[in-house]
Each structure stands twice: as C-alpha cells, then as structure tokens.
Amino acid sequence: MRIGILGTGAVATALGARWANHDLTVAGRSPANTRALADRLGATAATLREAVTNSDVVLLAVRWEGVPDVLAAVGDALRGKTLIDPTNAVEHGVGVLLPGTSAAEFIADRSGARVVKAFHLFPAAQWADATGTTVPLCGDDQDALDTVAELVRDTGATPAVLGPLSRARQVEEVAGFVIGLAFAGVNPNSAVPST
Numbered sequence: 001m002r003i004g005i006l007g008t009g010a011v012a013t014a015l016g017a018r019w020a021n022h023d024l025t026v027a028g029r030s031p032a033n034t035r036a037l038a039d040r041l042g043a044t045a046a047t048l049r050e051a052v053t054n055s056d057v058v059l060l061a062v063r064w065e066g067v068p069d070v071l072a073a074v075g076d077a078l079r080g081k082t083l084i085d086p087t088n089a090v091e092h093g094v095g096v097l098l099p100g101t102s103a104a105e106f107i108a109d110r111s112g113a114r115v116v117k118a119f120h121l122f123p124a125a126q127w128a129d130a131t132g133t134t135v136p137l138c139g140d141d142q143d144a145l146d147t148v149a150e151l152v153r154d155t156g157a158t159p160a161v162l163g164p165l166s167r168a169r170q171v172e173e174v175a176g177f178v179i180g181l182a183f184a185g186v187n188p189n190s191a192v193p194s195t
C-alpha cells in the first residue's frame with residue numbers, strides 16, 4: 001500500500017513504524033522534521049501535497065489546530081482518497097470537544113476524502129504492540145473501511161466498525177471522556193463496565 005503520512009509527531013512516528021511493510025511518504029510543515037522522520041522510517045520525504053498525490057491512503061497525524069492549514073496546503077488532492085483521521089479536537093486536560101460537527105466530518109467536508117475515524121482513542125505508544133486492543137472505525141465507504149482495517153491489523157490490533165461517519169462524533173466524545181478522566185488522575189478503564 002502507498003501511504004502518505006501528514007505530520008511528523010508521536011502518532012506519525014508510532015504508526016509509521018508499524019507500517020514499514022508498506023511504501024511510506026512523510027510530509028510535515030517542517031522540512032527538517034520531515035527528513036528526520038523519513039530517514040527513521042525508511043520513507044520518502046515530500047511536500048504535503050506530494051505525499052497525498054503519491055499515496056493511496058493518507059494518515060492525517062496533525063494537531064487539531066494545524067488541520068485547516070494542512071488541508072488548505074493539500075488542496076483538492078485529497079478528493080476521493082482514503083483518509084485516516086486520528087485527531088482529537090479536544091482541549092487537553094479538560095476533554096471538551098469543540099462545538100459543532102465532528103472533527104472527522106469537518107475533515108471530510110473540507111477535503112472530499114473518504115474519511116475513516118480511527119486510532120484516536122489510545123496514546124501513540126499503544127501501537128508499538130497493540131495486541132489485544134480493539135480499534136473502533138467509523139466511515140461511509142466500504143473500500144476505505146477495509147483498507148484501514150488492514151492497517152489496524154498491521155499494528156496487532158483488531159478493527160471493529162462502529163458505523164458510518166455520522167457516528168464519529170460519538171467516538172470523539174469518548175476520547176473527551178477518557179482524556180478528561182486521565183487528566184483528573186482517574187484510570188478511565190475503571191469508569192466503564194468491563195463486559
């Protein structure tokens with residue numbers, strides 16, 4: 001699979017390392033960070049737009065505040081592409097979502113991409129060995145869901161399709177719940193039923 005990774009931070013690094021069996025292209029706003037991550041992953045360094053045009057699947061591993069700028073830089077190249085959205089548009093430490101639509105639907109509206117919400121619920125370190133982890137997916141396009149499910153399995157985790165992209169807001173709320181409890185010093189696992 002040809003995968004374009006937008007962003008050079010913790011999520012880009014962790015997932016890129018698990019997708020070494022694929023053809024990776026990395027791009028970020030910093031050329032130095034882009035080169036450093038590309039060298040680390042054995043990937044190609046590119047501009048944001050090149051990383052999209054040279055790929056079948058795109059991971060948008062960018063902090064929420066940078067998402068509009070990155071989508072603008074990429075322009076119409078995302079139209080019809082499979083895009084993985086792991087973003088959390090939450091205020092860290094508070095866990096409150098931004099008002100309005102889900103982050104995933106915002107990204108789909110702006111880009112025209114076939115967006116799949118995935119990988120947003122766990123810390124990046126989880127992907128080093130995600131055996132026993134379930135990754136919920138939301139998306140409207142079956143081919144895109146199948147593609148992202150395969151990339152979830154590459155991490156050792158198991159994919160579970162929750163429903164269409166209209167349910168992304170629900171899983172984004174869960175991230176707000178988890179982050180809010182974690183910052184309050186509570187283990188979120190202790191606050192949900194185990195069965």
Ligand SMILES: NC(=O)c1ccc[n+]([C@@H]2O[C@H](COP(=O)([O-])OP(=O)(O)OC[C@H]3O[C@@H](n4cnc5c(N)ncnc54)[C@H](OP(=O)(O)O)[C@@H]3O)[C@@H](O)[C@H]2O)c1
Pocket residue numbers: 006007008009010011012028029030033060061062063064065066067069070086087088089119120121122123124125
């Ligand atoms: N870290 C986690 O454990 C985790 C878990 C689940 C979900 N997420 C979500 O995944 C996404 C990536 O998180 P991360 O932890 O990888 O973040 P990160 O380590 O801070 O890296 C984020 C990337 O976003 C870029 N960026 C930040 N502001 C930008 C802007 N205004 N314009 C363009 N690029 C910008 C950074 O570029 P520079 O290097 O130039 O600053 C960097 O390449 C976020 O939406 C986060 O909420 C993170």
